[in-house]
Amino acid sequence: MQESTRRDFMKTAGAASVGTAALSATSYAAVQGANERINVGIIGPGGMGSNHIRTLVTQKDVRITHVCDVDRLRLAAAAKNAAQDGREPATTGDMRRLLENKDVAAVFIATPDHWHAPASILALDAGKHVYVEKPCSHNIREGRLMIEAARRARKVCQVGTQSRSTEMNMTAMRMIHEGAIGEVLSVRVWNSQLRRNIGRMKPSDPPAALDYENWIGPAPMIPYQANRGHGIWRWWHHFGAGDMGNDGVHDLDVAVWGLQVDTHPSTIAALGGKYFFDDDQEFPDTQTVIFDWPSVGKNNRKKQMIFEQRIWTPYKIGGYENGCAFFGTNGMFIVGHSEGWRLYGPRNKELKTVTGGANLLAHHRNFFACVRNGIRPAADIEIGHLASSLCHLGNIATRVRRVINFNPKTEEILNDKDAAPMVRRTYRDHWGRPRGV
Ligand SMILES: NC(=O)c1ccc[n+]([C@@H]2O[C@H](COP(=O)([O-])OP(=O)(O)OC[C@H]3O[C@@H](n4cnc5c(N)ncnc54)[C@H](O)[C@@H]3O)[C@@H](O)[C@H]2O)c1
Incomplete structure (x- = not known):
């Protein structure tokens, strides 16, 4: 080269x-x-x-x-x-x-x-x-x-x-890892959006131009319905992961990056549901999830992440629509999704602000x-799997409405017969069905 x-x-x-x-x-x-x-x-x-x-x-x-x-x-x-x-x-x-x-x-x-x-x-x-x-x-x-x-x-x-791969995020992470705010034990992640009501609909014939059989692929076959189509499939359990897996996953990924955890959490608690939209969406429009890691990192400390989501709020929190606030022993680092970041020292002294956007x-x-x-x-697949699993675990805990315990090594939910099967799904017989699922 x-x-x-x-x-x-x-x-x-x-x-x-x-x-x-x-x-x-x-x-x-x-x-x-x-x-x-x-x-x-x-x-x-x-x-x-x-x-x-x-x-x-x-x-x-x-x-x-x-x-x-x-x-x-x-x-x-x-x-x-x-x-x-x-x-x-x-x-x-x-x-x-x-x-x-x-x-x-x-x-x-x-x-x-x-x-x-x-x-x-x-x-x-x-x-x-x-x-x-x-x-x-x-x-x-x-x-x-x-x-x-x-x-x-x-x-x-x-x-x-x-x-x-975005320079401003890489710089923020480097600063956090080098101790800009001291030791970081906790991070708050938020996703505030204004989504739309998808209505209530009945099944209908798929559009003539759509090969619906292969759009469904190995997922369970259910009839076509217009509010499960392009772009809005993400609000349905069979096809998506709600807004936690849609916009939330970007910030959850930055949160694990800054927190320097390279395993799944062991305990997940959540509450949420449809507080606002009266429509067919299956995922919560309002959701709070707490993830807990037992003794990780070089100082062998417990670490915590809080994820909050409201998809009916047309305004920013602390200047950012979506973001992460890293809490350190000497300060706070707020990293906005696609909007830049702000570094605060003790007693909220604003030390540095950077603006910018994500770089595809x-x-x-x-x-x-x-x-x-x-x-x-x-964003190697192993990194992607960690962030995506946070969305899946958060959604599972929200669905069963109780604290779930997870074995990060075997990737199994422990002692919960309702939650445990949700780490996987059922598939129909289709050429796309992966081996080993
Ligand atoms: N990185 C980002 O910032 C970002 C932003 C938006 C969306 N996304 C992701 O991109 C993905 C697509 O989202 P979208 O909003 O563009 O959805 P979309 O419904 O608009 O597009 C999906 C396309 O895939 C096609 N498709 C479905 N099954 C197929 C198959 N078997 N073979 C070939 N094509 C098939 C559909 O016909 C459709 O055209 C999602 O996973 C979403 O999370 C990422």
Whole structure:
């Protein structure tokens, strides 16, 4: 690698990464040449998938060769948007056709959550590098299977929590880790949003352009209903993880990063429900979850995280719509999602304020640098699994309305016959159903 390229890479990949571990010694032999364009396939070019396309077409060392969507109208629009040098990519409604193509080196997966793990595991097993949207999984078991698939394939698996590659977040984390606010034992995370009422509806025929059978994939087959469709599937247990897994997961990820915990919590308490919306949404619109870690870190201290969510509040808290407040023995560090951060010393003395936004392009560049160099990315699947599991555990504790005890090693909920089965799900017989679920 040329020295300037290596320096750029260290800036985007190395500095962002908490684990710059090589994927394996052998994977170096198989990595992409420095001058070669990386061929990419997009699976699920809907809302976020279209953002990826817009960002990918600006990168000269990347070529979008395939797009795949089960909605023919979205597929046709995506092909147009993904055109580079006057050429549109190939299109398919079946991800297996994209994955069997040997020219595709990497895939971006931006389907609804219930397809993240099935599609990622198929892609990794087909030898592709994977960039998968957050939350990485629909349930805890799937996240573990994704880690196993990534390690088995020795491929990069980056999760779409772009804060991990955003310079202002990396600086804030470095300062916290170096003791800017003393020892940090506790963090408060909030998600305040104004979402909309999805109404109450009855099943109907799916739109003619939608392959509903494969939109459902390996999830249980239930009839099509318009308020479970594009973009709003996230409020349904079969397909999403509520707003905790939607916007909340970004800040939960920053919270574990700052708190320096690298295991799951052992105890989770929660309360919440539908306090505001009178509609079909299955997830809470109002939710408070407390996570507790027993004796972790270099000082062997207990650590705590509090997550608060209200999705009917059109205003910010402390200047930030979503964010984390890290409480240290000498001060407080507030990190806003996509908005910057503020550092306070003792007696609320404001020491420093930084503004800015999350950097999706930097997260892409980190991914491609890792593909080229055979190392683990900034939001490696193991990191993504930790943050996604917080959403799943928080939602489970809210559903059963009691304190749950979790074994971080076996990833099982202890002594609770209602909560324990919720670390996994039931699947229907479908080609996308992952082995081992
Ligand atoms: N990183 C971020 O900041 C960010 C922001 C928004 C959304 N997201 C994530 O992106 C993902 C997509 O969210 P969205 O709001 O764009 O959803 P969406 O419903 O708008 O788009 C999903 C697309 O996937 C397609 N799809 C479904 N099943 C498919 C299959 N089997 N094969 C191919 N395509 C399939 C759908 O037809 C649709 O076009 C979610 O996981 C969400 O959490 C991330």
